[in-house]
Amino acid sequence: MIGGIDTxxxxxxxxxxxxxxxxxxxxxxxxxxxxxxxxxxLRSHDQVLxxxxxxxxxxxxxxxx
Numbered sequence: 567m568i569g570g571i572d573t574x575x576x577x578x579x580x581x582x583x584x585x586x587x588x589x590x591x592x593x594x595x596x597x598x599x600x601x602x603x604x605x606x607x608l609r610s611h612d613q614v615l616x617x618x619x620x621x622x623x624x625x626x627x628x629x630x631x
Contacts, residue, residue: 567612571604571619580604582611 567589572579574596581591589611594604608614 567608568615569608569617571617573619578604580608582608584612 568583568585570581570583577593577595577600579591579593582589592607594600594607608617
């Protein structure tokens with residue numbers, strides 16, 4: 567599974583794909599809990615091969631513990 571994340575101030579929009587086939591899209595708040603939920607959501611679809619993030623120069627990626 568391949569994930570993609572479009573970063574925004576209050577929420578990040580995530581999408582998952584199985585190489586050419588869109589599976590799902592969902593928004594997550596930009597909070598520590600939101601980041602944990604986003605990661606769990608990505609992993610719930612299949613093994614994560616790679617994730618691309620847009621806008622990382624503008625919106626800082628937070629560490630997830």
